[in-house]
Amino acid sequence: MAETAPVLVRLPAQFEGLFPEAPRLLALEAASVAALLAMLDARWPGMRDRIADTSPAIRRHVNIFVNGARGSLDTPLPPGADVFILTAISGG
């Protein structure tokens, strides 16, 4: 059914070092960004804390794009959505 089609999630490149066992690209069924982060955290403990803070909000220098638009924790995930979790330009 289209309503339960998984979303396609791309994790940040830095997660290769932070979570060596996690793939860069994966499919999950989640209804919102917050639900997606909870599912990622269940599979790879600690992953949510790297993406979101305790406000709670997506971290200031991390962006989550849902079908090309920047989202927040509340953003719904349509079936089959493309989700990119990316680091913003930062540092020195």
Next chain:
Amino acid sequence: MMARKVQVLVGTRKGAFIFESDAARHSWSRRGPYCETWPIHHFIADPADGTLYGAGGNAWFGPAVWKSTDQGATWTHSSVGLAYAEGQTGISAVWSLAAAHGRIYAGVEPAGLFVSDDAGDSFAPLSALNDHPTRPQWNPGGAGMILHHIVPNPDNAKELWVAISAAGVFHTDDGGKSFSARNKGTRADFAPEGQREPDVGQCVHGLALAPGGKGRLYQQNHCGMYRSDNGGANWHSIEAGLPSSFGFPAVAHPRDPERVFLFPLNGAEQGRFPKGGRAAVWTSGNAGATWQACTQGLPDNAYFGVLRQAMAADRLEPAGLYIGASNGTLFASADEGESFVTLAENLPTISSIETHSFDG
């Protein structure tokens, strides 16, 4: 029995490094950078089992305590429980660590103290400090409002001291159920006239517990160098004879409670480098009554600083002394500061130095 190996653990702006030698300390191996090149403000080994812990905070991914149980081959990282209540300013970084009596303590920014009873996998707040009634009077120092020193009493699991910039020294002797300010006798020269010896608000930079079990502490402050002989209840200036009243680290000798090492800088508003560009450790063998400069092997024309956690002694005989400079140079002495060699150059800015002495 004398330990046969020593590790110098170096926390830097871009990862953590380990230097290792036998007891002679003539030949060193180097490995790193670890912790995915995160800024690592403090890097320690649990003296009980050698487990490595790194305190960090990354601009993208937030605060974490890194951990390796296999000498750096593999790492985990956790910030479980490192949080204030929803709606409060979030924790940006972990700044200090201590492993003592089976517990791991973590000091964070904005200043607070957390403790782990599962070897760093999760943390719980020590609310008596984090919600201290004086907290509205705490102010950020140059690096933010950070808890940068955790000093456990090796002989009493319920007692420890912490240092917060700029709030001062706090003490508990009931396992963290209560904390009291321990700043009497230390100055806040930056405060208005008549308010320069407050109960809290002092800018402590370095804090060290002398051996001997008699409650002797040494402190490097933004405004002076101090000694306490009663667990911080009263502090006395020991800055007479030193080139300035400003610096960051304070290091106690591992066995001699009279011996202390400082690295004075020219002044808070004068560039914060060694006075006249002459790098020197200053040491006292009589608890701060008189001082001698240790310069052999340290450079002239030196315009670096040494940060608050970036000097440490090892536990070998004679004691080694290690200095991590802000320009990424690591200096080592195997003779209690009499002479130094350059152990490494061109590291990232060094935030912290710790040592781990062990049989291996």
